[in-house]
Amino acid sequence: MQSHPSHPRLAGLINKYPKSASALFQTFNDVTLAHKWTDIQVLELPQCGRGAIKGLRPSLTAGEPSSTCVVVPCGLAESISTSWIRDAFAALDTQLADAPETLFVAICSGDSSIVYYKISKGIIKPQV
Secondary structure, eight states: OTTSTTHHHHHHHHHHOGGGHHHHHHHHHIIIIISOOEEEEEEEEGGGTEEEEEEEEOOSSTTOOOEEEEEEEEETTOOOOHHHHHHHHHHHHHHOTTOOSEEEEEEEOTTSOEEEEEEESSOOOOOO
């Protein structure tokens, strides 16, 4: 991990939160290299004991603007709760002037696969 080009951008949070280091590293590289996010910012969520990633996700369809997204990585074996998600939103509210109404939770497994779940503040009717 230390020899990878992305390590210097993550080193502070990797050292501070070693339990979530692997998920942060894996998710950072996935959103930057595979999903082509730009304007990446690494955020600290002390209430959740980990870092998060904010970036500009490219549009998925022609004519659609790029969107700012936040992803909070965690490992497959970790337990998360509604209070953990509430803490993540609260931390983002205090850190970001443009705090999101939704965030993605990246569930990372040991085989390098990642599943992203979109989580909204409050109860939101799903799109049909």
